[in-house]
Amino acid sequence: MKRLLTMLGATAAGFTGIVALHGSPGKSGSLVRAAPTTTTTAPKPGAPTTTAPSGPSNATAIGPLENYSYGVMSVKVVIANHRIVDLKVQKLQTLDSYSTQLATYAVPILKAEVLKAQGIRINAITGATYTSEAYAYSIQGALDKLRFK
Amino acid sequence: MITRAEPVMGTVVSFLVERDGLADDAVEGLLDEACAELHRLDDRFSAWKPASELSRLRRGEVTTPSALMREVIELSEIARAMTAGYFDPWSLPGGFDPTGLVKGWAAERALAVLAEGGVAAALVNAGGDICVIPGTTYDVGVQHPSVRDALCAVIRVDAAAATSGVYERGEHLCHPFGGQATAVSATVVGGRLAIADAFATALAVGGIDVLDLVESTPGLEGFFITRDGVLAQTSAMDLGRDRIASA
Amino acid sequence: MSRRPSSTAFYATLVVGGVGLGLVLGLPLVDGTLSEIHLGGGLAMFLGSTSGLAGTYAALLMVVMASRAPALERTLGQDGVLRWHRRLAPWTIGLIAAHAVLLTIAYAQAAHSGVWGEVGVLLRTFPNMVTATVALAIMVLIGLISIRQVRTRIPRERWWVLHLFMYVALALAFAHEVVLGPSFVRHPIAQYAWTLAWVAAALLVLTYRVGVPVYRSRRHQLRVAEVLREGPNVISVILEGRSLDRLAIAGGQFCEWRFLTPRLWWQAHPFTVSALPQPPYLRLTVKGVGDFTRALASVAPGTRVAMEGPYGAFTVHAQRRRNAVLIAGGVGVTAVRSLLEDLPLKSRPVVVLRAATEAELVLADEVEELVRVRKGTTHRLVGNRDEVPMEAIVRLVPDLAKRDVFVSGSTGFVRDAAAAVQRAGVPADALHQEIYAL
Numbered sequence: 001m002k003r004l005l006t007m008l009g010a011t012a013a014g015f016t017g018i019v020a021l022h023g024s025p026g027k028s029g030s031l032v033r034a035a036p037t038t039t040t041t042a043p044k045p046g047a048p049t050t051t052a053p054s055g056p057s058n059a060t061a062i063g064p065l066e067n068y069s070y071g072v073m074s075v076k077v078v079i080a081n082h083r084i085v086d087l088k089v090q091k092l093q094t095l096d097s098y099s100t101q102l103a104t105y106a107v108p109i110l111k112a113e114v115l116k117a118q119g120i121r122i123n124a125i126t127g128a129t130y131t132s133e134a135y136a137y138s139i140q141g142a143l144d145k146l147r148f149k
Numbered sequence: 150m151i152t153r154a155e156p157v158m159g160t161v162v163s164f165l166v167e168r169d170g171l172a173d174d175a176v177e178g179l180l181d182e183a184c185a186e187l188h189r190l191d192d193r194f195s196a197w198k199p200a201s202e203l204s205r206l207r208r209g210e211v212t213t214p215s216a217l218m219r220e221v222i223e224l225s226e227i228a229r230a231m232t233a234g235y236f237d238p239w240s241l242p243g244g245f246d247p248t249g250l251v252k253g254w255a256a257e258r259a260l261a262v263l264a265e266g267g268v269a270a271a272l273v274n275a276g277g278d279i280c281v282i283p284g285t286t287y288d289v290g291v292q293h294p295s296v297r298d299a300l301c302a303v304i305r306v307d308a309a310a311a312t313s314g315v316y317e318r319g320e321h322l323c324h325p326f327g328g329q330a331t332a333v334s335a336t337v338v339g340g341r342l343a344i345a346d347a348f349a350t351a352l353a354v355g356g357i358d359v360l361d362l363v364e365s366t367p368g369l370e371g372f373f374i375t376r377d378g379v380l381a382q383t384s385a386m387d388l389g390r391d392r393i394a395s396a
Numbered sequence: 397m398s399r400r401p402s403s404t405a406f407y408a409t410l411v412v413g414g415v416g417l418g419l420v421l422g423l424p425l426v427d428g429t430l431s432e433i434h435l436g437g438g439l440a441m442f443l444g445s446t447s448g449l450a451g452t453y454a455a456l457l458m459v460v461m462a463s464r465a466p467a468l469e470r471t472l473g474q475d476g477v478l479r480w481h482r483r484l485a486p487w488t489i490g491l492i493a494a495h496a497v498l499l500t501i502a503y504a505q506a507a508h509s510g511v512w513g514e515v516g517v518l519l520r521t522f523p524n525m526v527t528a529t530v531a532l533a534i535m536v537l538i539g540l541i542s543i544r545q546v547r548t549r550i551p552r553e554r555w556w557v558l559h560l561f562m563y564v565a566l567a568l569a570f571a572h573e574v575v576l577g578p579s580f581v582r583h584p585i586a587q588y589a590w591t592l593a594w595v596a597a598a599l600l601v602l603t604y605r606v607g608v609p610v611y612r613s614r615r616h617q618l619r620v621a622e623v624l625r626e627g628p629n630v631i632s633v634i635l636e637g638r639s640l641d642r643l644a645i646a647g648g649q650f651c652e653w654r655f656l657t658p659r660l661w662w663q664a665h666p667f668t669v670s671a672l673p674q675p676p677y678l679r680l681t682v683k684g685v686g687d688f689t690r691a692l693a694s695v696a697p698g699t700r701v702a703m704e705g706p707y708g709a710f711t712v713h714a715q716r717r718r719n720a721v722l723i724a725g726g727v728g729v730t731a732v733r734s735l736l737e738d739l740p741l742k743s744r745p746v747v748v749l750r751a752a753t754e755a756e757l758v759l760a761d762e763v764e765e766l767v768r769v770r771k772g773t774t775h776r777l778v779g780n781r782d783e784v785p786m787e788a789i790v791r792l793v794p795d796l797a798k799r800d801v802f803v804s805g806s807t808g809f810v811r812d813a814a815a816a817v818q819r820a821g822v823p824a825d826a827l828h829q830e831i832y833a834l
Contacts, residue, residue, distance in 0.1 A: 006407055007410050010413070012418060013418060014416060014421075015419070015421055017415070017418065017422070018419050018425075018426060122288055122303065123165055123272055123289060124163070125277070126277040126289055126292065126310055126311065127277050
């Protein structure tokens, strides 16, 4: 009996320990789900009011961290010859991420190709997800830093 | 090129405007107007704002809907018919919810503000729902459903494009490959954005059945990526691979 | 009850095991799985994750116990380690099987597809799922051959070799745990801790089940010197080796022996050392009923022998009181015989030897001589259980309740004797048992 209680006590301690250490789960998910009604929407970085006619020809900037429904992301923007040549997710934290495990079969991955092909200029990105919104915010923040408008 | 990013309707709406002889101030003024239009529409059609006309309609407090509301209801009926019911704002819990179409429709109205003000070339991107003033073609990257910093297609948009499906584990989904949706990414190009938006949602849910509908609808093309990583597209859908390879 | 471990160490072990279980059970609560419980497949996902973690944690404990690390055996007792290893086995396999079923259901529900179809999707799409499925199949097969009714029909040594494939299964399953498990993906601390725990467990097994035995076997270079017939089905094997003075073995202990002939090398058998080393010799005595004993009788002198051990807590180190009584049924005499060697002179041991027939009273003369030197008493009892009831044995020793009692023999003999001895007032911590399962 004493053994059982010791074991149970230790189990409860470990259990409580990890739950307490980790903090309450799923916080960021519920926060952003409520975003449309409340002011918890990620603040708009920078003020896109003034317009500089041209940005730098070559530069790199990292946008601010933006919340999206399952974590936090920030986007790195690389500009060459007045063009966005690379968008990289610089930092991404998720609660968990099976999606990164997704194998890609027939779906093309256009990344290096896009960069090599300087003839292709991406004007906008589509993808109706929470990520893309955070992505858009962060890109805009990075662009604002570079005054690339 | 003048840009702006406006947080509204629970997302970010970004604008690309070619000045083409217009004064910066004039363009900025038009952008202010376009953004104001978006906020007005958000106030009226937000399902989250208790005082919006939509919320009151859902609570049964509206007897005579406004002209704008009647337009949205009519568009919703058209979209439901065109998508064979795969897009159905009346099937959602809590009553009529046209949110899946309002964002695209509002973006079109914002774009109209710019066009009427004399802008010849502009793009409005409402969180992935994209419309452009006809006459200019824009290259739009479609985010890869699983590789975060890559695209899976570069499509040419001369009217409208919308993507649906959930890349991250969004609220409709609990699992990597799509949960309740058939497709992890579904894109529809062409036509009116409000309709393309509705079709993209339908395509994400209905998969190949809806792709057949897209194929048979003149002016619309589309593709979707299943949770198994298989891409299916309509016959004239241009994913940009050839252009990129040859560029 | 074997050697009493320090109760602090014992409870510390319980606490470590318990905290580990708590941590593992807490993971699905904090990794996001819980927050999705209301979604399609969410409940099955949560339950499946939890059962997978709990089952694999049980497997981890089983591996640690299988290492027979001396510190652990001292703490839990050698029989305790084995008992827990056996007790956890059905939980491991059951929980892991439930994990596979629940997660397939979860994914099928989430995708609104059929369960069978989802199996294909899981195998084709997720990394490391094919190996994980092979691992599951191995585990289930091992589970099936371990069901009592099946297991009794398989020769012990064959079952033992088959059950080693559990290590293969656990290794195959590992990749999918850290690459796909929501508790480990993007949770580097959990991932490192889990990996570290398994590496540590693997090292324990490799050290104590492979490294040390190989080292000892090479050091002592044991070979069969002679095979003697002691009685019906009982043979002694005299081994000859080097440096046997450096083999730390106590009377009453056993080793796992491998006779390195083309036919027998793969089987390890636990045989008691019936006479402590008298360099360069060592003697084992074996009662056998199977093919192995017949094969052993014909093992040629010069055959090399590998050893693993010694194991066992049926030794003088377990003794708590001044005097002891040793009760041996049948071939249980082997442990008693070597244990006697470790008892001091004038310790006045009482030894009771029981066998069904006179011929089965093997080594009795040797025992009697060892007892005589120690000023003790030997009782020889011949007859089946009806003729020689346990109570009669107990009555032979008037001061039984003041002595440590060592009982060795068949499962039934030890069980009955232990019960009789306890009825006579011997407390559990003074009762030491060694069971010969044939």
